[in-house]
Amino acid sequence: MGTIIEGITVTKLKIIASVPGDVMHAMKTGEPGFSGFGEAYFSTIKKGVVKGWKRHSAMTLNIVVPSGIIRFVIYDDRQHSSTKNKYFEITLSPTNYHRLTVQPGLWMAFEGIDEGLNMLLNIGSIKHDPQEAENCPVESGKIKYPRIQNAF
Amino acid sequence: MGTIIEGITVTKLKIIASVPGDVMHAMKTGEPGFSGFGEAYFSTIKKGVVKGWKRHSAMTLNIVVPSGIIRFVIYDDRQHSSTKNKYFEITLSPTNYHRLTVQPGLWMAFEGIDEGLNMLLNIGSIKHDPQEAENCPVESGKIKYPRIQNAF
Numbered sequence: 192m193g194t195i196i197e198g199i200t201v202t203k204l205k206i207i208a209s210v211p212g213d214v215m216h217a218m219k220t221g222e223p224g225f226s227g228f229g230e231a232y233f234s235t236i237k238k239g240v241v242k243g244w245k246r247h248s249a250m251t252l253n254i255v256v257p258s259g260i261i262r263f264v265i266y267d268d269r270q271h272s273s274t275k276n277k278y279f280e281i282t283l284s285p286t287n288y289h290r291l292t293v294q295p296g297l298w299m300a301f302e303g304i305d306e307g308l309n310m311l312l313n314i315g316s317i318k319h320d321p322q323e324a325e326n327c328p329v330e331s332g333k334i335k336y337p338r339i340q341n342a343f
Numbered sequence: 344m345g346t347i348i349e350g351i352t353v354t355k356l357k358i359i360a361s362v363p364g365d366v367m368h369a370m371k372t373g374e375p376g377f378s379g380f381g382e383a384y385f386s387t388i389k390k391g392v393v394k395g396w397k398r399h400s401a402m403t404l405n406i407v408v409p410s411g412i413i414r415f416v417i418y419d420d421r422q423h424s425s426t427k428n429k430y431f432e433i434t435l436s437p438t439n440y441h442r443l444t445v446q447p448g449l450w451m452a453f454e455g456i457d458e459g460l461n462m463l464l465n466i467g468s469i470k471h472d473p474q475e476a477e478n479c480p481v482e483s484g485k486i487k488y489p490r491i492q493n494a495f
Binding site: 212213228233240242258319 | 364367371372384389461464
């Protein structure tokens with residue numbers, strides 16, 4: 192089982208099923224993880240491909256997966272964290288429909304799992320700013336990318 | 344050609360193509376149409392099916408279609424509007440990737456066009472509140488649902 196890392200929140204979200212087409216909640220002001228609205232964007236990821244690692248120094252991420260299946264791995268290397276050196280994994284999809292909140296300071300990578308459209312929405316607490324984001328490509332091997340199965 | 348109705352803004356959005364998967368902009372604070380963040384949710388709509396008409400008295404809608412093809416029709420019956428009784432139509436998709444901003448007071452209906460997942464994201468300026476939304480089912484025929492082709 193994965194450890195829930197300090198600074199990560201997982202919030203179950205509602206899907207309101209209806210014959211014409213479902214409504215899927217993403218985020219409301221005042222809900223767990225909400226700390227302001229800066230920017231919303233989608234990121235898509237092909238099957239078997241990984242984006243990451245990336246670490247934000249200021250943006251809180253609020254991630255929802257409305258299409259496909261995406262596996263997220265989060266790594267904590269913060270000096271004074273009680274969960275230092277721990278990994279957390281969660282696989283999100285419309286079937287396992289949760290919002291993943293990631294506080295700044297944590298490394299995240301994610302992988303497309305489904306054949307179809309794997310898409311996340313991130314509602315960031317601030318606007319995208321390359322100055323506050325740091326990259327460490329998975330290929331570099333500097334942070335290992337574990338293959339835990341469904342830790343959450 | 345459709346008339347752009349008072350209170351509607353259409354803003355071209357960027358798609359940043361990349362081999363692992365594209366990034367698709369949705370909304371930033373300060374951009375055209377942004378008037379606060381209340382709630383973000385997805386609505387899906389099956390091919391050939393229409394949701395609407397619906398009119399909000401307080402929520403400004405900011406709509407993006409990251410998957411599929413959705414045809415929107417907006418109708419203005421506001422007493423003192425310079426575009427009273429006009430219809431506006433736009434078909435959005437990742438190929439015609441724009442943000443549609445709809446001010447309160449306008450009627451909107453939308454139809455799924457694609458075989459696959461037709462999905463919109465709405466970034467509403469306030470939280471969902473049934474008290475500020477009014478429904479007038481398309482089936483009632485009270486507001487006609489025109490079949491204009493690609494007016495925008």
